[in-house]
Amino acid sequence: MSTWAEQDIRLDPAIRNWVLLPITFVMLLVGILRHYAMQLLHSDPKPIGLKQLREQRALMRSGYFRNNCHFLSPSRFEERRNRLINAFLDGHYLSETGKPQSKSVITDPNNPKSAGNQDELPPANPPNPLDPANMEGMMDGMKKQMVMMIPQTVIMGWINAFFFGFVCVKLPFPLPNGFKQMLQRGIETRDMDISWVSSLSWYFLNLFGLNPLYRLILGDGNAADGTASLAMGGASNMAAVMPGQQVDYKKLYQTEVENLKLVDHQYVCDPIVNLQLDDIETRILKMYKN
Structure with missing residues (x-):
């Protein structure tokens, strides 16, 4: 149970229009572009002789x-x-x-x-580890990793540069104290209610929570969700990255x-x-x- 009393903070509507919605829209757009970029980079495996x-x-x-x-x-x-x-x-x-x-x-x-x-x-x-047939799988894995990592790094830098320290939304349900560090990143305030979410934390919530919306727009089996590919990148893509195996x-x-x-x-x-x-x-x- 939270130890802080319920706080009534009124947010400027401009925060909704210029912080909350832009972050959500950019995250959604980047996920859709990532899906089509992965389709362009995907190469069919060579047929087995x-x-x-x-x-x-x-x-x-x-x-x-x-x-x-x-x-x-x-x-x-x-x-x-x-x-x-x-x-x-x-x-x-x-x-x-x-x-x-x-x-x-x-x-x-x-x-x-x-x-x-x-x-x-x-x-x-x-x-031969330098065989072009083996290097092709290595380059394919590296290109997919770049498509996953570069957009997330750019978006995080964009949020830190323009929206750092903003309180953009309040969750409609109470949360225990352990969620404070996760939901209020970038806000050094000890007495704020845990239900309030900072701009950087809103980015992470969108990163991990937009997958159902991607499935609704792009269908099942899409490549828009960056978290699943990043989690699998160290294991499933290792065989493609390591040449000569x-x-x-x-x-x-x-x-x-x-x-x-x-x-x-x-x-x-x-x-x-x-x-x-x-x-x-x-x-x-x-x-x-x-």
Whole structure:
């Protein structure tokens, strides 16, 4: 509960016309301009080539195989596992730029003689951090950060230069003492009621509170709200800012080879059912063969 008595302060209507409304209008206009500026700076990601897509899908295929291998018979399981291991060690799924110089073949993952020292892929060349393809993501993140930071810095300097120390509005509800520092920035008055809001604090209230109005004007998924992008800028844009962060599929394939070797295959069907299924399969093949 506030310790100050209710204060009746009459504000000049000029403060409303030349302080309160201009700050709100400028904040709203800057948010709309920021939305369209972000659309202009947004660049569509480059389409993934067929070979690069195959690099990714090979790992997914191997993961699906490990998770559902218990539906395969032991012979089919060994055949598919050996084929995947050979493909990973040979670099069959790698793009042309990442294929190893020498091939490694393994016929049986449980046979140490056939494996030998051929389970390791040759070391990959480190990505060039100055590659233009990598620098493009870095520049895109920096441009978006500038669109977010520069307008907020300019508006805050404008308010401090022309409207510093103004009391511009009173909130229609009481507040506890802890809100005084947040709502009365720039006013060094200890005895003023906490419901009164300074011009600088009104700027922050607009900064964090205009997002519903942006959604009403621009629709959902707009880029007008600067607070959400600034909060995510240190984390979500870090991958775009840091160049050279490429996926080393050779190491991933090597790890996947180890995972395939460690699979404990257990066929879900009963041995008697296996014989019946094999017999049915044989009869069907003979029927269509004749």
